[in-house]
Amino acid sequence: xxxxxxxxxxxxxxxxxxxxxxxxxxxKTSHGALAGQVLDDGSxxxxxxxxxxxxxxxxxxxxxxxxxxxxxxxDATHFGPACVQPKSSATSIYASDLPAMSEDCLTxxxxxxxxxxxxxxMVWLHGGSLVSGHGxxxxxxxxxxxxxxxxxxxxxxxxxxxxxxxHPELSAESPHHASGNYGLLDQVAALEWVRDNIAAFGGDPxxxxxxxxxxxxxxxxxxxxxxxxxxxxxxxIAQSPYLVPTPELKSRAYGMLSGxxxxxQVAEKLGAxxxxxxxxxxxxxxxxxPPQGGPVPQATVDGWFLHKQLLDVFDxxxxxxxxxxxxxxxxxxxxxxxxxxxVPASVSAYEAAIRAQYGDLxxxxxxxxxxxxxxxxxxxxxxxxxxxxxxxxxxxxxVNRGVPSYLYxxxxxxxxxxxxxxxxxxxxxxxxxFGAAGTDAPLPPNxxxxxxDAGERKLSQAMLSYWTTFxxxxxxxxxxxxxxxxxxxGRAYMGFRGHAEASVNLLPGHYALAEEVKCRRRAAGQTxxxxxxxxxxxxxxxxxxxxxx
Numbered sequence: 001x002x003x004x005x006x007x008x009x010x011x012x013x014x015x016x017x018x019x020x021x022x023x024x025x026x027x028k029t030s031h032g033a034l035a036g037q038v039l040d041d042g043s044x045x046x047x048x049x050x051x052x053x054x055x056x057x058x059x060x061x062x063x064x065x066x067x068x069x070x071x072x073x074x075d076a077t078h079f080g081p082a083c084v085q086p087k088s089s090a091t092s093i094y095a096s097d098l099p100a101m102s103e104d105c106l107t108x109x110x111x112x113x114x115x116x117x118x119x120x121x122m123v124w125l126h127g128g129s130l131v132s133g134h135g136x137x138x139x140x141x142x143x144x145x146x147x148x149x150x151x152x153x154x155x156x157x158x159x160x161x162x163x164x165x166x167h168p169e170l171s172a173e174s175p176h177h178a179s180g181n182y183g184l185l186d187q188v189a190a191l192e193w194v195r196d197n198i199a200a201f202g203g204d205p206x207x208x209x210x211x212x213x214x215x216x217x218x219x220x221x222x223x224x225x226x227x228x229x230x231x232x233x234x235x236x237i238a239q240s241p242y243l244v245p246t247p248e249l250k251s252r253a254y255g256m257l258s259g260x261x262x263x264x265q266v267a268e269k270l271g272a273x274x275x276x277x278x279x280x281x282x283x284x285x286x287x288x289x290p291p292q293g294g295p296v297p298q299a300t301v302d303g304w305f306l307h308k309q310l311l312d313v314f315d316x317x318x319x320x321x322x323x324x325x326x327x328x329x330x331x332x333x334x335x336x337x338x339x340x341x342x343v344p345a346s347v348s349a350y351e352a353a354i355r356a357q358y359g360d361l362x363x364x365x366x367x368x369x370x371x372x373x374x375x376x377x378x379x380x381x382x383x384x385x386x387x388x389x390x391x392x393x394x395x396x397x398x399v400n401r402g403v404p405s406y407l408y409x410x411x412x413x414x415x416x417x418x419x420x421x422x423x424x425x426x427x428x429x430x431x432x433x434f435g436a437a438g439t440d441a442p443l444p445p446n447x448x449x450x451x452x453d454a455g456e457r458k459l460s461q462a463m464l465s466y467w468t469t470f471x472x473x474x475x476x477x478x479x480x481x482x483x484x485x486x487x488x489x490g491r492a493y494m495g496f497r498g499h500a501e502a503s504v505n506l507l508p509g510h511y512a513l514a515e516e517v518k519c520r521r522r523a524a525g526q527t528x529x530x531x532x533x534x535x536x537x538x539x540x541x542x543x544x545x546x547x548x549x
Contacts, residue, residue, distance in 0.1 A: 042114035048080035079136030080107030111142035127214030144435030166259030180300030211237035327408030331423030416448035519544035
């Protein structure tokens with residue numbers, strides 16, 4: 001019997017190793033070895049890799065700490081749990097099937113080409129209003145990016161109340177006298193992990209691009225502005241950013257409560273008398289707070305991660321001086337109609353409201369946003385006031401610092417999106433950037449699916465090539481496609497309207513008007529982007545010399 005058992009063990013030892021242990025799928029990191037998976041094309045994927053210690057218990061609402069070391073080869077063939085977040089509306093086009101959720105969620109995922117050395121690295125920051133999303137979504141499959149010769153990394157970061165709560169007791173226990181911004185500190189920790197470990201996967205730690213959409217693009221802007229992220233990335237891509245005012249930690253500004261005041265209100269709603277009581281609350285109860293009227297997750301000007309308002313950082317030229325791509329979609333607000341004010345009852349009501357609100361700028365406003373189709377006009381004006389202005393301002397400010405930067409405008413729709421009157425809706429470009437459009441790759445269940453045809457695949461390949469060549473070399477290009485000129489060359493931009501189309505002077509007059517409006521509001525201490533459907537206060541009359549025109 002013993003001889004039979006010995007023979008069986010010898011036979012098992014001679015079997016070929018499982019996929020996760022194939023040559024090239026074992027990588028040694030600073031914390032231990034990872035056993036990933038070799039894909040059919042020879043590229044490798046490593047899932048659920050911890051980049052920081054679990055932020056649980058006493059570590060809840062503390063900056064991320066280094067991950068613990070492990071012995072042996074850690075299984076890296078499964079995505080980690082998503083960070084705790086509310087469930088999406090079942091009817092939303094953005095709804096997706098979430099994996100298990102946990103506060104222990106600080107993991108990242110890596111797709112690496114076969115036998116690569118010093119490859120450019122692209123780190124994706126998912127969107128979701130800083131309250132939802134996860135890096136393991138099939139929507140963000142990095143395999144096609146890896147086939148273009150770059151290493152793709154997607155990450156989880158703390159969301160909602162877990163990622164963005166400021167509170168006086170949290171500030172008091174911090175050696176930096178700061179609180180809030182934990183989700184953004186997670187992003188910094190992930191970039192530090194990439195810096196320290198990506199060479200083992202064939203990546204170049206000195207050639208890292210951060211890119212993201214919506215809240216991910218806002219995160220890109222925060223990383224550009226934060227001294228804590230300095231030197232951790234070398235290029236940036238912001239897809240549909242929104243440069244909102246940010247609460248100050250201890251003082252009120254731009255019509256907002258301080259971050260600490262917001263935190264005290266949250267604690268009161270939860271019945272928590274102190275920080276110890278807050279940390280003792282079950283995660284599910286905290287996760288249920290936003291639907292009950294909890295705070296909108298926001299970053300905080302805390303004096304540590306962020307020293308000033310985003311606009312003040314960029315106006316002073318204190319942001320990271322790295323090449324940038326930024327852009328927005330023509331139909332941004334069609335899937336986010338809650339951001340737009342109600343459509344006026346009549347043309348005369350619309351024109352009267354604009355004259356009352358915009359004063360000496362009303363004629364310019366009505367010229368750019370006429371009352372020919374009130375519903376479309378409201379959507380376009382809201383789009384330009386939030387996403388169009390933010391994207392172009394980021395590019396313009398980088399150009400002011402002498403950094404090559406590029407603007408795009410995604411104006412592509414297709415039958416499924418047109419049937420829902422969505423056009424080129426918010427995030428519609430994401431499947432094209434990831435090379436998924438025109439294929440049967442997984443998309444969120446309610447997503448208007450692009451046709452599976454050669455035209456969609458060609459557009460997707462063009463965008464994939466522009467994005468990955470920018471990551472490699474700092475200037476976007478694509479074989480057989482138009483030359484994408486820098487924004488400094490006559491407000492040049494690349495349009496995507498069924499095909500790539502180089503042009504100049506996007507939406508003439510729109511950015512200049514938005515910049516003047518927002519400059520006046522800032523100077524008067526007003527919020528410059530109210531992220532709810534509301535009519536802001538009457539525009540101050542004094543022209544603003546600090547605006548970009």
